[in-house]
Amino acid sequence: MMRADPVHLTSLFENATEGIILTDQTGKVVMVNPAAQRMFGYTAEELVGHPIEILIPERVQLHHKELRENFYQNPQNRSMGQGRDLNARRKDGSDIPVEVSLSHYERNEGLFVIAFVIDITERKKTESNLIRQQKELEQMAGDMRKLNAQLEAKVEERTLILKEALKKLEESQQELSESLSKEKQLNEIKSRFVSMASHEFRTPLSTILSSAILVSKYPGAEENDKRERHLKKIKDSVSHLNNLLEDFLSLGKLEEGKVSVSISSFVVKEFIDDIIEEMRVIQKKGQQIICSYEGEENFTTDKRLLKNILINLFSNAFKFSAEDRPVWIHIKNVNRHLNIAIKDEGLGIPDEDQHHLFTTFFRGKNATNIEGTGLGLPIVKRYVDLLNGTVSLKSKLGEGTIVDFTLPKLVENNR
Secondary structure (H helix, E strand, O other): OOOOOHHHHHHHHHHOOOEEEEEOOOOEEEEEOHHHHHHHOOOHHHHOOOEHHHHOOHHHHHHHHHHHHHHHHOOOOEOOOOOOOEEEEOOOOOEEEEEEEEEEEEEOOEEEEEEEEEEOHHHHHHHHHHHHHHHHHHHHHHHHHHHHHHHHHHHHHHHHHHHHHHHHHHHHHHHHHHHHHHHHHHHHHHHHHHHHHHHHHHHHHHHHHHHHHHHOOOOOHHHHHHHHHHHHHHHHHHHHHHHHHHHHHHHHHHHHOOOOOOOEEEEHHHHHHHHHHHHHHHOOOOOOEEEEEEEOOEEEEOHHHHHHHHHHHHHHHHHOOOOOOOEEEEEEEEOOEEEEEEEEOOOOOOHHHHOOOOOOOOOOHHHOOOOOOOOHHHHHHHHHHHOOOEEEEEEEOOOEEEEEEEEEOOOOOOO
16 A cells, blocks of 8 residues: 655645644644634644643533543544534634544554534524524414414304305295285285175175165055065175175184183083074075084083084085085084084085185185185184184085084183
């Protein structure tokens, strides 16, 4: 192996970019290259012969001396960058961060240690900048998370507000739709009422007027039969008008909630027989009521309202049935419930009209030429509701109609 040329070794020492410091076994500086002189701001003469601690910050000089003595007792080469961060002191008293690698060798004079020193100030600045930027990024990320959480909370809050607004809008639209529907129904009811009233009132009034005029034309005793016939027409027309007004008054009271319920106990069969007897005056020729009864003798409810229900149903049955056609009534008084079914063999009701029959002023298509207000069944339904009952209707066109209602037994009024 070729021996190194002393000139080359000197040139390497003088021109190395790393600081090179040679110390003896007492820790004194023996040699220092120009790079180390520039790094620490000392000349070689100012360093040679001085302890290496001259380049160590005062706060760690004693500790460094202990480390150096331990190293001399057990010398080991140490690569650059190993261990913790180190600081060195310059001549002006300022500290600089450094990296140090150590090597050693022995000669007759003893142990020598070579320190290779690098100023890492710029690297530390870069690291510091990186750390600062990382912290800023972490801070930004944290802020972004907070902002995102706040944004999500606001979005959720706005979503809830929007949902509430949409819900209220839907409710408003529904209310508006219901109001429009009710207004349409009301207009239809008014139209039907005007049409019905103009027809139903005009006919008996015309009859009364014409009969009254004709009565005056038969003054003689021999024309008494003619006068009686016209007087009967007048009485029948007045009775019809009275029935119309009764229907309107009943409906008005029901609408205003002015119909009170008075509960009492009574014998059902006797009650029904009395009503059947009253109905004879409105029956057509050959019409009759066929009654069947089963169950207990007494029942408790409002007799007046029940009577109104039965009169309305019997009136309809006779009105829409031909002469010589019977009307059946079946009463069942069991298990604290009174069930009554009234059946006729009349015109019957078209299927498409049946679900409208409890609507005020509604009349089936096949009943427009028959006297009536369209109030009978709606009034029946209101009375049945007042008595906590239920009512239903079945009908077949050309064969007749069955109206069936059931009332619960009520608690009799205290006296």
